[in-house]
Amino acid sequence: MRDLAIVGGGPAGMAAAVAASRAGLDVVLIDAQARLGGQYFRHAPEGFRARRPGALHHGFVRFTRLAAALRDADVRLGHRVWAVERARGDGEEAFAVHCLAGAREERRVTVRARRLLIATGAHDRPLPFPGWDLPGVLTAGGAQALLKGDLVVAGRTVVVAGTGPFLLPVAAGLAEAGARVAGVFEAGGGYGLAPALAADPSKIAEGAGYALRLARRRVPYAVRHAVVEAHGADRLTHVTVARLGRDWAPGERRTIACDALAVGYGFVPQIDLAVQLGCPTRAGRDGEPVVVVDAGMRAGVPGVYAAGEPTGVGGAELAEVEGWTAGRSAAADLGRPVRPAPALARRRSRLAAFGAAVLDAYPVRDGWKGWLRDDTLVCRCEEVPYARVREALELGAVDARSVKLLSRAGMGWCQGRICGHAVARLAGEEPSPPRRPLAQPVRLGDLAAGPASDTATQTATETDAETATETDAVVGPVRGPETDTASDLAGHSGGEDPR
Template sequence: MSGGTGRLAVVGAGPAGLAAALAAAGAGAEVTVLDLGQRPGGQYLRQPAVPGVRPAPHSAHFADLLRQADTHPRITIHSGQQVWSAEPADGAAGGATLRLAGPAGPTTVAAPVVVLAPGGYDRVVPFPGWDLPGVVTAGAAQALAKGQDVLVGRRVLVAGTGPFLLVAATGLASAGAEVAGVVEAAPLRRWSRHPLAVAGAPGKLAEAARHFAALRRYRIPLWRGQAVTEVVEDAAGLRATVRRVDGGWRAGEVTRSVPVDAVCVGYGFTPSVDLAVALGCATRTDPADGSLVVTVDESGRSSVPGVLVAGEATGVGGADLAVAEGRLAGLAAAHRLGLLDDAGLARSTAPVVRRTARQRRFAAALHRVHRVPDGWTNWLRDETVLCRCEEVTVGRLRADVARYGLDDIRALKLVTRVGMGLCQGRVCGRAAACLLAVASGREQPLEDFAKRQIVMPVPLGAVAEEGPPR
């Protein structure tokens, strides 16, 4: 097919969403981008939310992506829009109906083709003291610094696993914080087991070299094979206990006790699959890191006609991979709208598909090197809070599993109310599933924490009122 016209809705204005919008608009589609942020860019390309704050520096490639999407005549970006419900369109035509809450009130968007690019959010691993004021995710610390020019503390400790720790640490240091150290639980020698994946991503090696050079420049120590296993209040601040951990994250001897104002923790990211699940898209467990991800083909087509998915929701892999996947999804969306024929689609996607395959191999290697094994569950005490919204402790979960023989997520939620608070299990869900698996001896799928008719909390008025369709 060729020469058609059509409208495309893109949910998410991060790297994947912007790349999808540009690819589809370049083929002639009229694109509406819906994003919760006050300005486009997502977490990676986060723009300042207050006047007078200098934008964070980005590579020329990503800065150009943001500029092109912001000025393209066939792309309209609606910021501050919370997509709280999604339903597949009636009939065989495909697409979806999206319900939004925004500055102008509730609105409904119906589109024959939709690209979901909702990104992901920080994965949390509970430990004694993780619920204290001053203990934040690395992503939250970065967002405050980049978007609000606010430091979470003058002296901070960054801990967890994964390359994002280096990004957060050097970003905080450049913003004026004293970074006491970076605590990396993974033994980085594991990278030697993945030479082909590393060789296929030379840009990642250069990026890592820049971050390690920045650590030296800011005199930030990197403590490998160690983890923060407890944080306590200490005078006017916090004190973090750092222990050596083995390959399974079983804690050993204390290596240091670090006084700080804030502890920034990050254990990778959790894909945001809520909207895709609400639309009925098939999901699977990512074998590399155990996350629940949306099942798509090489161009981002999901199991639901007219619904494509790109970026972290199909598997966490970073901004470069998200851009490539977004471009593929945008071109596939243009094809479905009749703006590209089969030959045109094949010509446009072939080089991107090859590049994406290399990037996915690197992402899989990264997940294996920085995996989060179950040994962290042994750091916990009975009084450690698991679900902060409902104030469910680890001891409560373990006792109820033993008392009632709980062995699945649904029963756990009904008995303990874990994951039924404001965050709907986004923060605690995966940790609860891991603890239940350890306590019951049965693997726990994550789908039950992702199935929600109302995807995100919104005022009752938004649910009661049906806004005019766009």
């Protein structure tokens, strides 16, 4: 029985592990990736022998310090958490964290702990438009994950589009890595950013730095413009860019040749595990569901804490501060002596104000619905076109769930992670908390086998794994491209695998 289990190895999870360990707790840090850092601190494998491993990162020194502090900690990498539940251990209430581990996820592991911290980050929020399913179109976070994790540029000529300051580091990174960035198109005006910068003036220099890097490479930048259509036969060849009205209704159009499009409209907090445990949620500043926490990051269920993007998208620096706070709270709740840290609370308040102001400055307007055609796929997993979604609404569907029942939108492998926001908005409602019994894909055989031990029980021999039977069929959402961000100005911190 461990004192604290932390799910998510990004800035929030790493900081919490350091804080709790220093306070004397027995901590286990669990993450699905092969390397610590989450999506924000994603970095190339050591085998790449990069001379400057932090060159593609903002604030990479923070990662090296946290990683050094965790060198002797119990860190479970390559452990994908598919469910958490209440359990009993040593005669007391505890939590069971169910994982799949191994090169082929052939081993079941259940970690039990007295306290649980959810630091699972966020994933990209796309919007559908004609041609968004073409090869060569990917999320902005996906483009940056390729660059930072594998040192690969998404294409020779790249267009970056969407809304929010995250577009700047993505474009700057691609340009400096050798790609020709044909343009950065911000759908919003960005005029409401002044309150955010007033909340944290240090971000002015950061934003100016990205703008200077783009200017040096003569990258065009335009506000109130968006990519409203992608074109190509077998893969992307060019895009249509439209000038937008205040509600994002498209106006004058032009085409730009490119072989890659990186597009992003913000982020969706990963709160599946928190919802499984019954943690209270609310609508965040941008309408996305977030976990409700108190000043100590307690998540409304005794023994459960949340830190980072699950409490609201606010950037990696805020996530790290929340991680420190959550780790200290868990230690205090377990009776360890923890001194008050008013400076930490003030810093969190300042960073949270900045994050909220950024979300207010870059809202998603309803005019994007005018980009859709009848044959535009809204749900790519089930190949549900916009015409079928509209038909469901005409038949009386009043929310995303009833649209799903009538059209199958959101019923595919990703379970609505990609299309859920769009379907909810088309139905005229705010996105609702994800209510899934499984947070990640899992084989039926693993479900049937019952609880595993913390010693990484292997459920099948290597031969069995190679010749899977019907009981090894996968249920639940499939994992897809991972997301990433590049700066505190930009957005989310990352943690567990986003899908």
